[in-house]
Amino acid sequence: MSPSEKIPQFPRTYWREIDLPKFDVLNEDISVDVCVVGAGITGITAAYLLAKEGVKVALLEAGSVLNGTTGHTTAKLTAQHSIIYDELINHFGEDQAKLYYESMMSAIQFVENSGVDCDFSKEDAYVYATTEQYVETLKTELEAYQRLGIDGFLKDTIPFQHIPVKGALVMRNQAQFHPLKFLRSLLDDAVKAGCSVYENTVAMNIEDEDDSPIIETKAGHRVTCKHVIMATHFPFWDKPGLYFARMYAERSYAIGIKTDKEYPGGMYISGDGPTRSIRSTPFEDGQLLIIGGENHKTGQGENTITHYEALEDFAEEVFGINEYHYRWSAQDLVTLDKVAYIGPITSERENVLIATGYKKWGMTTGILAGHLLTDYVLNRANPYKELYGPSRFHADPDLKSILTANADVAKHLINGKLEFFPREPEDLQVGEGSVVMFNGKRAGGYRDENGKLYVVDTSCTHLGCECAWNAAEKTWDCPCHGSRYAYSGGVIEGPALKALELLKEE
Missing domain, CATH: 3.50.50.60 (FAD/NAD(P)-binding domain)
Structure with missing residues (x-):
């Protein structure tokens, strides 16, 4: 299969x-x-x-x-936000970097002290490297841990034999829960x-x-x-x-599976690409493994269903999939610093x-x-x-980041207007969505499982960038600022507030 x-x-x-x-x-x-x-x-x-x-x-x-x-979400309650503390020290100073760690640990403490029954468990968090080059990054980050008083250490391995790990940085006393x-x-x-x-x-x-x-x-x-x-x-x-103009949107993906292998505990994320996140949660009579990753800017990149396929391939190789229950995606925003x-x-x-x-x-x-x-x-x-x-x-990194981010926006704003697509709405098969030409102009079409056709104007109602089709979620996603729309045009995520214009429905 x-x-x-x-x-x-x-x-x-x-x-x-x-x-x-x-x-x-x-x-x-x-x-x-x-x-x-x-x-x-x-x-x-x-x-x-x-x-x-x-x-x-x-x-x-x-x-x-x-x-x-x-x-x-993947629902990790952790102050180990991948590799961040050496960068925070360089850009904000040691005192502010320490406050960042303390603020995140206070959030974990709030959940732990709440007494709410929410599958809360204390876990160690790991960032692992699959290349020798990235091990050096982990060593630099460990030095930042030591300067800030963070409870952590380096290990040579993690307990998954099919992941070619060269080293891992551990942060102690983190947690996970059912949000x-x-x-x-x-x-x-x-x-x-x-x-x-x-x-x-x-x-x-x-x-x-x-x-x-x-x-x-x-x-x-x-x-x-x-x-x-x-x-x-x-x-x-x-x-x-x-x-x-001060943030950009990224999407990431997750799958929920069951495996016959016993899960050893802990929360894991790869430092070098492609991103892979691993954790478990109580499920039925055992554990559900949540495998996440495959980050990309919203509205940009390949057919989005391939991201789920890549996570499935990884899960099959490392754990062996017994049952495949869930798949979902999420979007988040990244600031300049x-x-x-x-x-x-x-x-x-x-x-x-x-x-x-x-x-x-x-x-x-x-x-x-x-x-x-x-x-x-x-x-x-x-x-x-x-x-x-x-x-x-x-000034560093904000100025560089704002110029890079907005140059990317300008590229998509201009290129999207110049594209030509030879397909017509009538060409779409059941369950298929695509950019099409409608009355001589760029539009977006989708034919649902009942054969009903929807054609929308793909110009984002926020600032006019052209939206791309997201086949995995059946949405129209803006590559400039991350607005997302249903196939019928309704707003799913901002900054857009107005729906895409529905040009045809039959």
Whole structure:
């Protein structure tokens, strides 16, 4: 059987296989102290902490709670964000690099101390090298560990004989958990403490006059508040800070399998490419192995189904696949200096707060952000404000990164407009999507499993780049700033707020 025949037909994430609460849509104007937009790990953590402090909170979610990036993670709770600490020391200094580590460890401690039944377990985390060259990188990173007082050491091997490892860097006392079991408990407690939650409520704009921001929803309702927290992955209102020019979007993939081999424990990630992430979680009467990796910029690269095939090939070779249960993908944003933006959207708008740019390490960073944003709202001191402040700028690497990122955007903006595609919408087979020519112009077509044809204008409604077809997820993805759309045109992920124009449906 070929790899593509084994792959589950549709993406499905293991974490959402639990009962989650349902909430009504917002159907009236309301007034609260804080409006949190986005019901993922950051938004729910912040709403929980604020509600427990007696703050009147409304939590708005454009779709269903916990169905975004938080529901599509590998769920490692770790301060070992691959290789980062030597770079942090060079760009931020030793004191700030140590604060980065301490902030992530505080997030792990929060989950451990919560008492929530969420499959929490302490695990060592490993970054491994498959080349002698990368072993030298691990040695340099170990020196950074030692300077910062991080509990870690080098090993020659990891317990997987089919991975050609040359060395591995271990960080002790890390953890893993079931993120939705944990956050479901926090959400329930937030509601009990008075937090109002609204699903299928799309925030479109913010009016920030007279120090009382007003969130305008797609349905025309208004939420007046003293503070806004944008926990929407990408800030839905980003014009003041121009965040689309200060980050880029990457996709990554994961599969969930069962194997006959006993799992030895630990969490693993390759340092050199291609990225491979390995962990396990309790599942049925045994363990589900979660294999992740295959990073690429959103809307760029090869046929996306090949990324699942590559992970399957790796899992088969290393573990042997007994049962193939799940496949899913996620998207995250990377900042210019690889540290998240958490705090006021600009120095002039201190009551509009953001949290974004987690670089695929959203479990610890999201929990940290919930605490940090709570302290901003309550005007409390926090040692991590300077490190994560969104208004920071460092000439190196920020200047180089912003020039490189925006040159890439310009290339895709121009090239996409000049492409010609000989296919017509009528050529598409059932289950097939492609760029096509429609009425003499570039468009996107998809024919669903029932034979229904959808044709959309592929020009991204954010800044006009041409979207690419994502065959694995059946979406239109923008290669410039990471907006994603359903095959019928609806927005799945921002920064875009408006749907692609539906040109034909039959």
